[in-house]
Amino acid sequence: MAENTIIVELVGLPGCGKSTLANNLKSVFEQDGRKTGVWTDMTSDFKNLSFMRKLKCLSLKKLFQYIGLVGTCQYAFSLKRYMIQYFVKIDILYRYVRKFGSYDYVLVDHGFFQQALSAQYGSKLPDNQKFISRFRKIMKTEIQNDYIIECMIDAQQAQQRMKQRNRVNEGRLDKEKDEAALAKMFMTEKENFECIVSLMSELASEDMIIQLDMEKAPEELTKAAKQILCGDVL
Numbered sequence: 001m002a003e004n005t006i007i008v009e010l011v012g013l014p015g016c017g018k019s020t021l022a023n024n025l026k027s028v029f030e031q032d033g034r035k036t037g038v039w040t041d042m043t044s045d046f047k048n049l050s051f052m053r054k055l056k057c058l059s060l061k062k063l064f065q066y067i068g069l070v071g072t073c074q075y076a077f078s079l080k081r082y083m084i085q086y087f088v089k090i091d092i093l094y095r096y097v098r099k100f101g102s103y104d105y106v107l108v109d110h111g112f113f114q115q116a117l118s119a120q121y122g123s124k125l126p127d128n129q130k131f132i133s134r135f136r137k138i139m140k141t142e143i144q145n146d147y148i149i150e151c152m153i154d155a156q157q158a159q160q161r162m163k164q165r166n167r168v169n170e171g172r173l174d175k176e177k178d179e180a181a182l183a184k185m186f187m188t189e190k191e192n193f194e195c196i197v198s199l200m201s202e203l204a205s206e207d208m209i210i211q212l213d214m215e216k217a218p219e220e221l222t223k224a225a226k227q228i229l230c231g232d233v234l
Helices: 018-031 039-047 051-056 060-070 077-099 112-118 129-141 155-164 179-203 218-230
Strands: 006-012 036-038 105-108 147-152 209-213
Touching (some): 006 018, 018 218, 036 039, 039 077, 039 105, 051 077, 060 077, 112 129, 147 179, 147 218, 209 218
Parallel strands (some): 006 147, 036 105, 147 209
């Protein structure tokens, strides 16, 4: 089953509804008898793997590539270490799903492209051409997704949604209370997202990319995504 697992990565601004869409799709997929995992499922399963199986999912070549990638960012060592660990975690979990997983679908709301977006941490991605060049090189050698859902939304709308969401673990943007500063941060995120979208168009084939207008109703979005991914309707 593992080699037939379809990995779907959702990419978009904070608050756009990636996690909601992933969980809604999981629900309708499982109603159809399709075993489906989201990020938390993959993480939980991975913890139960034997040490030897975990080693089989580790790529030392990719580890050094991620070190070089994050090294292009002007961050404190502790933040760089966290960023590297997250890239490696995504890579290992994708390999685990391919080698040992039992899912029909895996819906990832924080995969490689989303992490590349998050890794900018408030700086402008187009200004870091070294990061773009190294990320492009990494993804060209092994793009592991089967589909990428581009979650399109206006920056102001995403900002309003983020303020309304209930998050146990707040992210950097959730903690910002100054409205003007937050609006400026979201505009930077939007610019970075557009850069990531351009990279996705370059690195992934046209039939891999699904664009969704996240301002539509959740039920409508779920139906549209399911029809494209599975070739059927709710």
